[in-house]
Amino acid sequence: MKKITLIKIQGCPYCAAAFKAIDELKKIFPAAEIDIVDENLEPSRAEKFTDYYYVPTMYVDGEKIYEAHPGESYDECFTNVKKVFEVAQ
Numbered sequence: 001m002k003k004i005t006l007i008k009i010q011g012c013p014y015c016a017a018a019f020k021a022i023d024e025l026k027k028i029f030p031a032a033e034i035d036i037v038d039e040n041l042e043p044s045r046a047e048k049f050t051d052y053y054y055v056p057t058m059y060v061d062g063e064k065i066y067e068a069h070p071g072e073s074y075d076e077c078f079t080n081v082k083k084v085f086e087v088a089q
Contacts, residue, residue, distance in 0.1 A: 002088045004034045005059040007046055014068040014077065018056040021074075021081040029085045058084045 006022075008015040026032060039046040039055060049057070051064055058066040058081065065087050066080040 001029070001031050001033065002061045004032060004084060004088050005049075005062075006034050006036050007039055007049055007052060007055055007057045007059075008036060009039050009055050010041070012055055014054070014072060015056045017072075017074050017077040018058075018068070018081055021078040024078070025082055025085050029089070032085055032088060060084060060088045 006018070008018070022034065037045045037049075049059065049064075052067050054068050054070070056066075056068050057064060065084045068077065068080075
């Protein structure tokens with residue numbers, strides 16, 4: 001699989017939803033590997049990604065595939081995270 005990078009912030013409810021979706025999707029895509037970057041703990045790594053505003057944001061080989069939006073439901077999140085996994089295949 002291609003490299004997946006996830007930008008997150010500790011305590012973010014949308015990030016928590018993305019991790020829940022990831023846990024479910026790892027059963028379908030067991031080879032998926034995700035590089036997790038916490039924007040607050042690793043600002044130098046996060047600043048390399050300049051094309052996002054909201055978290056979680058997910059990239060495949062450096063290309064942004066998913067950026068959460070305020071008010072996003074879990075079902076929307078799951079669908080978007082699944083798309084990331086499919087692109088990474």
